[in-house]
Amino acid sequence: MVTLRDVARAAGVSLATASRALSDAPHVSAANREQVVRTAEALGYRPSHAARALTTGSTGTIGLVLPDLENPFFAAVAKGVQGRARETGREVLVADTDEDGDLERDLVDRLLDRVDGLVLCSPRMPPPALERVVADGRVALVNREAPGAPSVSFDTADGVRQALAHLRALGHDAVAYAGGPAASWSDALRRSAFTAGGAAEVEATEVLDLGAFRPVHAGGVQAADLALAAGASAVLCFNDLVALGVLARLHARGVRVPDDVSVVGFDDVAAATLVTPPLTTVAVPLARAGRQAVDLLDVTGGRAAGQAPERRCLPTHLVVRSSSGPAPAPAASSPAVRLSPDPEVVIP
Amino acid sequence: MVTLRDVARAAGVSLATASRALSDAPHVSAANREQVVRTAEALGYRPSHAARALTTGSTGTIGLVLPDLENPFFAAVAKGVQGRARETGREVLVADTDEDGDLERDLVDRLLDRVDGLVLCSPRMPPPALERVVADGRVALVNREAPGAPSVSFDTADGVRQALAHLRALGHDAVAYAGGPAASWSDALRRSAFTAGGAAEVEATEVLDLGAFRPVHAGGVQAADLALAAGASAVLCFNDLVALGVLARLHARGVRVPDDVSVVGFDDVAAATLVTPPLTTVAVPLARAGRQAVDLLDVTGGRAAGQAPERRCLPTHLVVRSSSGPAPAPAASSPAVRLSPDPEVVIP
DNA sequence: GAACCGACTGGAACCGGTTCCAACGCGTTC
DNA sequence: GAACGCGTTGGAACCGGTTCCAGTCGGTTC
Numbered sequence: 001m002v003t004l005r006d007v008a009r010a011a012g013v014s015l016a017t018a019s020r021a022l023s024d025a026p027h028v029s030a031a032n033r034e035q036v037v038r039t040a041e042a043l044g045y046r047p048s049h050a051a052r053a054l055t056t057g058s059t060g061t062i063g064l065v066l067p068d069l070e071n072p073f074f075a076a077v078a079k080g081v082q083g084r085a086r087e088t089g090r091e092v093l094v095a096d097t098d099e100d101g102d103l104e105r106d107l108v109d110r111l112l113d114r115v116d117g118l119v120l121c122s123p124r125m126p127p128p129a130l131e132r133v134v135a136d137g138r139v140a141l142v143n144r145e146a147p148g149a150p151s152v153s154f155d156t157a158d159g160v161r162q163a164l165a166h167l168r169a170l171g172h173d174a175v176a177y178a179g180g181p182a183a184s185w186s187d188a189l190r191r192s193a194f195t196a197g198g199a200a201e202v203e204a205t206e207v208l209d210l211g212a213f214r215p216v217h218a219g220g221v222q223a224a225d226l227a228l229a230a231g232a233s234a235v236l237c238f239n240d241l242v243a244l245g246v247l248a249r250l251h252a253r254g255v256r257v258p259d260d261v262s263v264v265g266f267d268d269v270a271a272a273t274l275v276t277p278p279l280t281t282v283a284v285p286l287a288r289a290g291r292q293a294v295d296l297l298d299v300t301g302g303r304a305a306g307q308a309p310e311r312r313c314l315p316t317h318l319v320v321r322s323s324s325g326p327a328p329a330p331a332a333s334s335p336a337v338r339l340s341p342d343p344e345v346v347i348p
Numbered sequence: 349m350v351t352l353r354d355v356a357r358a359a360g361v362s363l364a365t366a367s368r369a370l371s372d373a374p375h376v377s378a379a380n381r382e383q384v385v386r387t388a389e390a391l392g393y394r395p396s397h398a399a400r401a402l403t404t405g406s407t408g409t410i411g412l413v414l415p416d417l418e419n420p421f422f423a424a425v426a427k428g429v430q431g432r433a434r435e436t437g438r439e440v441l442v443a444d445t446d447e448d449g450d451l452e453r454d455l456v457d458r459l460l461d462r463v464d465g466l467v468l469c470s471p472r473m474p475p476p477a478l479e480r481v482v483a484d485g486r487v488a489l490v491n492r493e494a495p496g497a498p499s500v501s502f503d504t505a506d507g508v509r510q511a512l513a514h515l516r517a518l519g520h521d522a523v524a525y526a527g528g529p530a531a532s533w534s535d536a537l538r539r540s541a542f543t544a545g546g547a548a549e550v551e552a553t554e555v556l557d558l559g560a561f562r563p564v565h566a567g568g569v570q571a572a573d574l575a576l577a578a579g580a581s582a583v584l585c586f587n588d589l590v591a592l593g594v595l596a597r598l599h600a601r602g603v604r605v606p607d608d609v610s611v612v613g614f615d616d617v618a619a620a621t622l623v624t625p626p627l628t629t630v631a632v633p634l635a636r637a638g639r640q641a642v643d644l645l646d647v648t649g650g651r652a653a654g655q656a657p658e659r660r661c662l663p664t665h666l667v668v669r670s671s672s673g674p675a676p677a678p679a680a681s682s683p684a685v686r687l688s689p690d691p692e693v694v695i696p
Numbered sequence: 697g698a699a700c701c702g703a704c705t706g707g708a709a710c711c712g713g714t715t716c717c718a719a720c721g722c723g724t725t726c
Numbered sequence: 727g728a729a730c731g732c733g734t735t736g737g738a739a740c741c742g743g744t745t746c747c748a749g750t751c752g753g754t755t756c
Contacts, residue, residue, distance in 0.1 A: 003742055014706040019744060027704055049462050050401035051742035054711050059398065061441070061462075069427045070618070075418045082417060082444045086455075091462065093409070094442045096430045107434075114397050114409075114439065217622055244622045251624050270418070271619045274565055274592045276599050351712055362736040367714060375734060399712035402741050 002043045011039040022047070061091050062297060063111035063118035067099045072269040073239070073286060077121050077142055080290025088294070090116075101125040108133050117297035119290070120144075124183070140296040142289050144185050150296040150309035152289045156186065157193035159282035159316035163236050163264045164194070164207075166280075166318055171327035172234040172262060176208040178223035178246065180215045180238035187212070187238055190266070194236065208232055213242060220245020228253070233261060233327045240265035240272045243279055247323065258325030268319055277322035285314045350391045359387040370395070409439050410645060411459035411466035415447045420617040421587070421634060425469050425490055428638025436642070438464075449473040456481050465645035467638070468492075472531070488644040490637050492533045498644040498657035500637045504534065505541035507630035507664035511584050511612045512542070512555075514628075514666055519675035520582040520610060524556040526571035526594065528563045528586035535560070535586055538614070542584065556580055561590060568593020576601070581609060581675045588613035588620045591627055595671065606673030616667055625670035633662045 008018035013032055020028045021036035028036075039045075053059045064081050066074040078094065085092045093115055097104040101124040111118055121142040123130055133139060134149035141151035167175050177194045180187035195207055210226045213219030220242035227235045227246070237243035243265030250257055257263055257277055265272060268283035292312055299310060356366035361380055368376045369384035376384075387393075401407045412429050414422040426442065433440045441463055445452040449472040459466055469490040471478055481487060482497035489499035515523050525542045528535035543555055558574045561567030568590035575583045575594070585591035591613030598605055605611055605625055613620060613629035620627040640660055647658060 001742095005742075015743085016706055016708095016745075017704085020705095023744080025745095029704065032704085046461050048402070048742050050398050050407065051711090052744080053398035054396070054402050054713085054742080055744045057711080069417075069430060070420065070423045072418065072420070072423075075420075075423050078442075079417045079444060082442070083446075086443070091441050091443070091459065093439050094426075094430070095434070095439070096427060111439065113394050241622075248622065248624060271622060274589075274596065274619060275623055276596060352714095353712075363713085364715075364736055364738095365734085368735095371714080373715095377734065380734085396712050399741090400714080402712080402743085403714045405741080 007040045011036045061115045063115040064094045066121040069096045076286035077290040080287030084291035084294040119293045140293045142293045152292045152312045154284050156189040160193035162318040167234045174206045175234045176227045176232035178237045179212045217245040221249040224249035236264045240267045240269045262324040280321045280324040283319045355388045359384045409463045411463040412442045414469040417444045424634035425638040428635030432639035432642040467641045488641045490641045500640045500660045504537040508541035510666040515582045522554045523582045524575045524580035526558050526585045527560045565593040569597040572597035584612045588615045588617045610672040628669045628672040631667045
């Protein structure tokens with residue numbers, strides 16, 4: 001391995017000059033600079049990151065901790081973090097917590113000694129643990145907020161409002177909410193927007209809380225039956241995976257979407273456009289959030305002690321596709337009544 | 349920041365002894381060891397990774413370079429790499445190339461200075477560039493092979509064989525292949541297995557090569573029409589995304605699946621179970637491949653110079669769901685004939 | 697022509713660990 | 727009682743860079 005010392009010797013200058021030449025520092029003659037650069041090139045010199053990190057104290061690396069790399073929601077955030085980090089010349093150390101809050105804490109601790117800053121996405125750890133973690137001062141949150149930490153979150157309440165207004169405009173006056181896990185920070189926001197915020201703009205709409213479901217396909221299957229039993233003409237779902245489950249179950253039971261029941265999801269993951277009918281859903285700028293979180297880390301470094309960290313809130317917007325449509329005519333008292341279950345269709 | 353020197357001073361021992369005590373090295377008395385460990389704990393000592401990397405030459409980090417974090421195929425591999433790395437006490441530096449072969453080369457080079465070994469998944473770079481890259485000796489490949497490099501790939505040919513045998517058993521005697529990009533290494537394998545390998549076991553089956561498509565939903569939409577025009581009663585697809593596109597287009601044109609046409613995908617991504625009907629597909633052990641690639645990196649370190657690197661090939665298996673069924677009765681000459689296109693349905 | 701100023705240069709200290717090597721203490725053995 | 731050997735210990739070199747500081751040199755200014 002060729003070191004800076006080798007380059008300096010070969011170029012006929014001192015170690016100090018060689019270092020300055022290669023790091024574009026002042027106080028080097030143009031001739032020497034070029035000479036050093038050329039020799040470094042010729043010798044195939046590659047600076048040692050470890051040595052540089054040791055003296056400068058900066059690693060050129062940012063950490064990313066998220067619950068599940070295979071979940072398209074988090075994958076999109078990761079892509080954003082990754083892209084922005086590369087643009088700014090840094091690498092990303094990524095850790096997947098498997099949705100485990102305890103493991104999450106460990107990983108954050110471990111990563112923090114190896115990185116300049118850390119993006120923590122949708123943390124599962126309880127608030128006290130989270131507050132201790134962000135006290136480090138080098139952590140930016142995505143999709144959650146904590147006192148004293150910079151964060152990027154989404155205007156969920158407005159997304160819910162848009163979805164309800166859309167459904168209201170289509171004549172739906174009984175809308176059900178298929179919620180996510182009780183411990184979910186996002187679900188708390190969506191649910192309260194649904195029950196409270198929705199009422200203001202969409203007064204005439206009756207809102208039905210179906211309860212909490214696992215944020216996966218099977219949860220949606222379960223929610224669909226409850227929605228039908230409750231007589232809802234539209235279902236708003238915690239996320240797209242749940243919405244896809246609702247869609248599948250409605251199809252299996254012979255309920256037409258959107259003719260009999262409308263379904264609206266949340267997040268706008270790729271799969272939302274792949275199903276039949278394509279899913280109406282609230283799009284969330286996930287990659288942008290990842291990118292901005294990286295930028296917040298940089299700001300954080302330069303922030304004065306007393307200054308409050310920045311909290312950003314990104315807008316959401318409804319994407320209307322084909323899973324939502326006009327409410328069925330009120331003549332047929334309740335849509336659930338005229339259903340013809342098809343027991344032969346198997347739900348995977 | 350508290351350094352090892354601080355710990356040594358506080359514990360009343362030398363720097364050397366403190367280092368040995370904390371790294372479980374021999375030549376330290378039990379009393380001293382415990383004393384050092386205790387003071388380190390009390391002072392909240394955290395070893396500096398940079399310093400350790402500088403002296404030992406090992407970073408405790410492995411790199412992962414892949415074309416697209418948001419693609420569920422690669423996300424699954426990433427999850428496996430990530431999990432195995434954690435089990436063996438290492439971190440993962442991940443880089444997303446956005447499917448760009450040139451960027452890929454740069455990123456591999458950059459990462460190689462910062463990691464102990466690197467997993468390169470489905471590389472897009474041309475063979476000569478790839479051979480130069482693997483010449484480093486610290487690179488393990490996933491889903492591609494190169495002379496001199498350890499690799500983990502999949503028994504694609506057997507997967508194709510299984511799919512064809514399945515379709516043959518269902519009475520299909522005209523099967524079409526909706527292939528992937530011409531530059532794709534996997535597609536080359538699948539295509540040749542389809543045209544050559546298939547024939548051996550499934551002699552009576554006519555195989556129709558539909559050509560190459562972009563490995564996305566839209567590519568499948570395009571392929572579906574060609575398959576119908578060709579009179580195929582079954583379509584085998586390059587990957588699940590293409591298969592989902594085929595499914596959507598067939599639905600839009602009023603073709604029933606599997607009654608009129610059977611569809612088989614490849615990879616078994618999560619979305620395969622979410623659509624209607626659930627997709628029959630060839631499952632590929634992606635996470636396992638990621639895990640094994642990490643293990644191959646370790647083996648590589650200890651391998652003798654002359655010894656050939658290990659190439660592993662993981663088995664694939666067909667998952668039969670509802671998108672494949674018996675071939676339609678031959679009475680209706682060709683399935684394409686009795687189709688009733690439904691121009692109102694919009695393809696997203 | 698001497699004092700001065702600025703740009704450039706290189707020796708050396710330093711970052712925080714690991715590890716070689718010499719020294720040391722103590723119990724055994726001849 | 728002296729030589730020996732083993733386990734333990736600490737001083738110091740080292741990993742590969744960055745940066746402080748003192749010194750050198752050329753050109754200005756009075």
